[in-house]
Amino acid sequence: MAPRPRVDVNQQTAADMNAARSQTSINVQTVRNYLYGGQKVWDLRQRLEKIIVQEPLFDKQHRDFLGRTDQYIRAAAIINRLTELRRVHGWSQEEYNTASSLLSEVLSITLHDVAFQPVFLGQGSPALMENYWDLVHEKGIQGCYLQTELGHGTNVARLETTSTYIPETQEFELNSPSLTSTKWWIGALGKSATHGAVQAKLILPDGKDMGPHLFFVQLRSLEDHKPLRGITVGDIGPKASGGMAAQDQGFARFDHVRIPRTNMFSKFAEVTIEGSYIQPPHAKLSYGGMMYIRATMIPSAGWTIAKGRALSIQCNPKCNPLAAATVAIRYTTVRRQGELDAQGLERQVLTYPSTYYRLLPILSRAFVFIELGRYTIKALTQMQERLASRDTSLLPEMHALLCGLKVFVTTQGIIDIETARRSMGGHGYSAFAGLGRLYIEYLPSATFEGDNFVLDGQVVRAATKLCKAVLSSTSAVAELPLPSAYLRLLSTTSEAPPQVTASTWHDVHSVVLLLEWRAALMVKNFTQTPASGDVDANVNQRLARAITEAFVAAQVGEMINNLTNLPSEDARVVGCLYRLYLLTSAESALVDLLSVGLIRHTGAGDPTQDLRLAVKALCLEVLPNVIGLTDAFGFSDWSLDSALGVSDGRVYEALWKRVQMEPMNKDxxxxxxxxxxxxxxxxxxxxxxxxxxxxxxx
Amino acid sequence: MAPRPRVDVNQQTAADMNAARSQTSINVQTVRNYLYGGQKVWDLRQRLEKIIVQEPLFDKQHRDFLGRTDQYIRAAAIINRLTELRRVHGWSQEEYNTASSLLSEVLSITLHDVAFQPVFLGQGSPALMENYWDLVHEKGIQGCYLQTELGHGTNVARLETTSTYIPETQEFELNSPSLTSTKWWIGALGKSATHGAVQAKLILPDGKDMGPHLFFVQLRSLEDHKPLRGITVGDIGPKASGGMAAQDQGFARFDHVRIPRTNMFSKFAEVTIEGSYIQPPHAKLSYGGMMYIRATMIPSAGWTIAKGRALSIQCNPKCNPLAAATVAIRYTTVRRQGELDAQGLERQVLTYPSTYYRLLPILSRAFVFIELGRYTIKALTQMQERLASRDTSLLPEMHALLCGLKVFVTTQGIIDIETARRSMGGHGYSAFAGLGRLYIEYLPSATFEGDNFVLDGQVVRAATKLCKAVLSSTSAVAELPLPSAYLRLLSTTSEAPPQVTASTWHDVHSVVLLLEWRAALMVKNFTQTPASGDVDANVNQRLARAITEAFVAAQVGEMINNLTNLPSEDARVVGCLYRLYLLTSAESALVDLLSVGLIRHTGAGDPTQDLRLAVKALCLEVLPNVIGLTDAFGFSDWSLDSALGVSDGRVYEALWKRVQMEPMNKDxxxxxxxxxxxxxxxxxxxxxxxxxxxxxxx
Structure with missing residues (x-):
């Protein structure tokens, strides 16, 4: 047996973390401000976090021990305190939203803030606004948004709940005609909300079905919180693996419930006192929530905007995949196992190729997605300005782009959190590692707000339409919308695809171009499939991914160009991350690159090897800075709430401390x-x- | 708006399930017996399930509402009743094991049955056996197996717990010299076990460290269950996303705890009364638990056998991925959404290509893995027979094979459960769907019992060693061990790889050969990398996968040959599943097939399209039988415990019923x-x- 150095494994963790931190060559503050979009944003967050961490109620260390009912009650207490603090400190809407997000809790009030309130603001008639807006805004009532039913989700046209106009009393009568018409999955409905915006088919006195419209309905008494007559309401039970346990997703059935005519959200469509329907003047301009104007699948601008906002939230510097990457990189820096290194200590787990190959690309995606979120917000603002002047030309492309990005960012984010968890070996399965929670709370993003597999189809439809236009044009296409810029390659005046050699992978422009060519050729092949021809069963998924990755790659090219604003060492390291993103994007696209012939087997060895070695080389270039880069995300230990992600590296002490809190150990x-x-x-x-x-x- | 048929969505579910079941062309019983390995096995399970479902204690419908402590207590009650039933009915070991597995519960007694008892049986000295075996076997004591420590898992050589021999009193003194030496993750240790088999470094009186050995240690009093003096013991807290909540994984620290000399598990290695060490006579023959004979990383036959057993358990016809596939296929059969079908009803979700393309390959893997499990058991028996006559020649290959299969089966199984869950859209995220539980309980298989990424390295090491031998031999290699049969292709006398055309994908032999060639060429390229050359960071993962898939493909070829034992229609349909397995295996290997040049881009369209269309065609061939095929797994509604997987298809009624049980709805x-x-x-x-x-x- 080889002689072993006598080390205290526990003390070594802190030494390893210090050593890793001290070799950082970037300026952590500069990179942090880059990620947050400026020192001001960061300072605001710091100021709010300081207030929050002082609240004993917001402590997170014991929540893993609570059953579901207790988690719900704890969340209600947090909401109460949060809204109290808002008044005490006179927070603006932005400050309140930031404070709420800093809590890292699933709160039913979020549905009021991001779903109910916007519907009210966007669709409420002047009379409704006059009577209720102050109550909504001040949370004198708590709202929720009732769309999904037991039998139907995405296909809004098939919702079964009816709202029939009764001219005699000038009322609407809401009714749930079947079991499957029961409203289901409605956040905050289970035990919290007092009011709701209900999607129901509008039925006119002559029996004509006008398709889904929105109605403002009181659900619970403001005196004693009991459900109002005719309304059966409750919680739909626990979610998979205890996800979103503190949230009271609910069901509701309406048994001929009457509401006044003025409770229709009628800013854009109205029923007159006599019972005739007044067409909305500008159908496409109506927005708010996940709204549909007619009983069709045409998504409105409102949905697009909501999706854009949701996306930008998922791309913030404290999102779940990022927290997971931070924890895993810190833990594998101080965890030593297996082979001996030069000092005769076991190797740090992060130094194994199979570990850094898994974790560093996650880091690179984190940086890319944060910038992408910023782009999304900018593009949305632009679109909203044009919508204000009734120009809807950006809408279809923006919608398709956001569908593609939503699928891409959420699918990848889920994989990344689990990859990070698994890179930590056995201890990653402890609740105290914190990644199980991050995973399970991020997970529904793949099926909520548009099932990813349904959205893929919408991306492909938009692309093929535009592709046909490009192919049938004999001249260069004058102006392609930005998300579809890759289609320019199919115009007759375009150059040939680049020849791939070892040096291709060191040239940003070439890699971007390859990923654009891949999308262009795949969409072209698909568009040209004869009507009689068959397409494979997975084609939408492959195409949507190729299209979205082409767009993102082009954006990353821009991000790299814009790095000149950073000090040179920071720019170099962040640039490495962006290039690593591009290369791993190309690596995951290898099947496509090979099958459309952009990379070919020439007989001289494996044609993918140059790319794979370039990925490894970039990883090794980034490696010395990983602790600095994760520090730049600005997570405090309070915020990460992970025994394995503690900033000082003392993971074993942290685990030991947490285990002593386990209630089963009291006896x-x-x-x-x-x-x-x-x-x-x-x-x-x-x-x-x-x-x-x-x-x-x- | 198109006129809509008036259907009761809820009633339609039962009609859809009936229609799907009635179009089954296979004989469900015959296929079921094929899966279970005979009517007898099935009958035994039925007989035991009948007993079990009558026990109110074993009801599963309320467990989702329990907090962790209550889940642990419920599990203890179940164990107590289960061991009582064993006596009442006079169950054999096999009957008891089957009954225990039918419960679908995480039980701490399992650690006694599969880890502690085998160690005792395999390693206990005659004296230990004499004094304790009856107690062990009758569960008069409850054991656990203490290996992993806070600071070390896989690397057993670095465990820090010591067991020092004191000749004066003829005792060993167990000690935990550091925080990181704390035993951690030990199943059943937290609150249940009375005794343990402790891995500790054996220190001789002269201070010599003999590496890890096993010791029998009493942990808690048999009078009052209190921890014995010098032993600090407790539960390590909740697991990720509430996984294995009912299990009390524990920690333990030993403060100079004395045990008699005879408490060493000394069947193969012993310390004399005076304190000298007696070498085990046949080091490699010692087995049991996750045993290591010396402080090295050489795994023993025991570990190999344990891994094989674990694998075969994961391949049984009621394993988690299979249950997940059953639920998802049933639910997407009765769930209708989106486009209209020929009857003017919304399409059944399973009929969308993006759905059946995800679910049917899971079904095909289910069938393949069940058969693979059977192969594993057979191969293990063969090896054990040879070991009995001291022939260890099968050991290294068997070890490498099981490493590869463990990684392959568990990695794929985890993905498959989640894919199935996601295919169900929003309702899949409900705890009542049951897939969240299946996922989270299956999840640790990726990091426990050997981290998958560590095991990959062992697969590759064995393969390259053998590959070098083949390449340096000038004649055909006489006899390659079965798991490495693919390497025969590298011998000088081998034929050239098959030319790939559209018809390749309809020929089983060609597809198997392609997958074998892929592994052979990749291993060859890797073996021939010059010492100065660089390998990419992910090479072990890609190689191990290729090697394992080559072996499995060859086995599937055999399975198809053996289908002649089945009636022809059953053989046809199961044969479709096996071919679907082979084709999706090839599809997931496309990057490799293209980069080693087995498939080439010839300029005439996409060379992967034929394969993808063949996959789709096979899916469509299997589709009419999917309900019959999932019925053949033999899950009762009680056993599946899923509102979305109910056999009669009435999923909305089942969800409604479950929701009424939610405790939050009581108030x-x-x-x-x-x-x-x-x-x-x-x-x-x-x-x-x-x-x-x-x-x-x-």
């Missing part, structure tokens, strides 16, 4: 002993004694 | 209202009133 002897364990042992002991006796007799 | 008004929700609303109402007043004054 020296478990309450299960007397009724269950003891009887089993005693029966076994008696049986063994019996056998002994038998043996001794033989 | 009409939540207890959070008075202390938290009301104050928030009242403050908001007051603020709104204030604003109104101000406005009215203006």
């Amino acid at each position: 020296e002897v478990t309450p299960a002993y007397a009724p269950y364990i003891r009887p089993m042992l005693q029966r076994g002991q008696a049986a063994a004694q019996q056998k002994m006796k038998l043996k001794s007799r033989l | 009409e008004v939540t207890p959070a209202y008075a202390p938290y929700i009301r104050p928030m609303l009242q403050r908001g109402q007051a603020a709104a009133q204030q604003k109104m007043k101000l406005k009215s004054r203006l």
Whole structure:
């Protein structure tokens, strides 16, 4: 056996973290401000976090031990305190939103803030606004948004809940005609909300079905919180693996519930006192929530905007995949295992190729997605300005782009969180690592707000339409919308694709171009499939991914150009990350690149090897700065709430400390002993004694 | 708006399930017996399930509502009852194991059964056996297996716990010299176990460190269950996303704890009364648990056997990925959404290509893995027979194969469960769908019992060693061990790889050969990398996967040959599944097939298209039988415990029924209202009133 150095494994963790931090060559503050979009944003967050961490109610260390009901009650207490603090400190809407997001909690009030309030603001008639807006804004009532039903989700046209106009009393009558019309999955409906915006088919007195419209309905009494007559309401139960446990997703059934005519959200469509329908003047301009104007699948600008906002939230510097990457990189920096390094210590787990190959691309995507979120906000603002002047030309492309980005960012984010968790080996499965929670809370993003597989189809439809236009044009296409710039390559005047050599992978422009060519050729092949021809079963998924990755790659090219604003060392390291993003994007696209012939097997060895080695080389270039780069995300230990992600690296001490809080450890002897364990042992002991006796007799 | 047929969406579910079941062309019983390995096995399971479902204690419908402590107590009650039933019915070991597995619960007693008891049996000295075996076997004591420490997992050589022999008293003294030496992650240790098999470095009186050995240590009193003096023991807290909540994984520290000399598991290595070490006579023959003979990383036959057993358990016809596939296929059969079908109803979700393309390959893997599990058991038996006659020649290959299969089966199984869950859209995120639980309980298989990324390295090491031998041999290699049969292709006498055309994908032999060639060429390229050359960071993962898939493909070829034992229609349909497995295996290997030049871009369109269309065609061939095929797994509704997987298809009724059990729905008004929700609303109402007043004054 080789002689082993005597080290205290626990003390070594702090030494390793110090060493890793001290070799940082970037300026952490500069990079942090770059990620947050300026010192001001960061300062605001710091100021708010200082207030928040002082609240004992907001402590997160014990929430893993709570059952679901207690988690819901704790969240209600947090909401109450948060809205109190808002008044105490006179927070603006932005400050309140930031404070709320800093809590890292699933709160039912979020549905009021991001779904109910915007619908009210965007769709409420002047009369509704006059009577209710102050109550909505001040949270004198708590709202929710009731769209999905037990039987129908994405296909809004098939919702079954009806709202029938009764001219005699000037009322609408809401009704749930079937089991499957029960509203379902409605956040904050289960036990919290007092009011709701209900999607229901508008039925006119002549029986004509005008398709889904929105109605403002009181659900619970403001006196005692009891459900109003005719309304059956409750919680739909726990979610997969305890996800979003503190949230009361609910169901509701309406048994001929009457509301005044003025409770229709009628800013854009109205029913007159007599019962005739007044067409909205500008159908496409109506927005708010996940709104649809007619009973069709044409998404409105409102949906597009909501999706854009959701996306930008998922791309913030404190989003779940980023927190996961921070924890995993810190832990694998101080965790040592296996082979010996030059100092005779076991190697740091992060130094194994199979580890850094998994974790560093996550870091690179984190940087890219944060910048992408910023682009999205900018593009949305632009579109909203044009919408204000009734120009809807940007809408279809923006919608398709956001569908593609939503699928791409969420699918990848889910994979990345789990990859990070698994890179930590056994301890990653502890709740105290914190990644299980990050995963399960991020998970529904793949199926909520548009199932990713449905959205893929919409991306492909938009692309093929534009592609046909490009292919049928004999001249260069004058102006392609930015998200579809890659289609310029199909115009007759375009150059040939680049020849791939080892040096291709060191040239940003070439890699971007390859990813654009890949999308262009795939969309072209698909568009040209004869009507009689068959397409494979996964084609939408492959195409949507190629299209979205082409767009993102082009954006990353821009991001690299814009790095000149940073000090040179910071620009170099962040530039490495952006290039790593591009290369791993190309690596994951290898099947496509090979099958459309952009990379070819020439007989001289494996044509993918140059790319793979370039990925490894870039990883090694980034490696010395990983602790600095994750520090730049600005997570405090309070905010990360992970024993394995502690900033000082003392992971074993942190785990030990957390384990002492486990409620099962309060009793020296478990309450299960007397009724269950003891009887089993005693029966076994008696049986063994019996056998002994038998043996001794033989 | 198109006229819509008036259907009751809820009633339609049962009609759809009936229609799907009635179009089954296979004989469900025959296929079921094929999957279970005979009617007898099935009958035994049925007989035991009948007993189990009658026990109110084993009801699963309320467990989702329990907090962790209550889940642990419930599990203890179940164990107590299960061991009682064992006596009542006089169950054999096999019957007891089957009954235990049918419960689908995480039980701490499993660690006694599969880890502690085998160690005792395999390593216990005659004296230990004499004194304790009856107690162990009758569960008069409850054991656990203490290997992993806070600071070290896979690298057993670095465990820090010591066991020092004291000749004066003829005792060993167990000690935990550091924080990181704390035993950690030990199943059943937290609150249940009375005794343990402890891995500790054996220190001789002269101070010599003999590396890890196993010791039998009493942990808790048999009088009152209190921890014995010098032993600090407790639960390590909740796991990620509430996984294995009912299991009390624990920690333990030893403060100079003395045990008699005879408590060493000394069947193969012993310390004499005077304190000298007696070498084990046949080091490689020692087995049991996750045993290591010396302080090295050489895994013993015991580990190999344990891994094989674990693998075969994961491949049984009621394993988690299979349950997930059953639920998802049933639900997407009755869930209708989106486009209209020929009858004017919305399409069944399963009929969308993007859905069946995701679900049917999971079904195909299910069938393949069940058969693979059977192969594993057979190969293990063969190896054990040879070991009995001291022939260890099969050991290294068997070890490498099992490493590869473990990685492959678990990695794929985790992906498959989540893919199935996501295919169900929003409702898949409900706990009542049951897939969240299946996922989170299967998840640790990727990091426990050997981290998958570490195991990959062992697969590659074995393959390159053998590959070098093949390449340096001038004649055909006489006899390659079965798992490495693909390397025969590298011998000088081998034929050239097959030319790929559209018809290749319809020929089983060609597809198997392609997958074997892929592995052979990749391993060859890797083996021939010059010492100065660089390899990419992910090479072990890609190679291990290729090697394992080549072996599995060859086995599937055999499985297809053996289908002649089945009636022809059953053989045809199961054969379609096996071919689907092979084609999706090839599809996932496309990057490799293209980069080693087995498939080439010839300029005439996309060379991967034929394969992709063949996959789709096979899916469509299997589709009419999917309900029959999932029925053949033999899940009862009780066993699946999923509202979306109910056999009669009435998913909405089942969801509604489950939701009524939610404890939060017991109170009409939540207890959070008075202390938290009301104050928030009242403050908001007051603020709104204030604003109104101000406005009215203006």
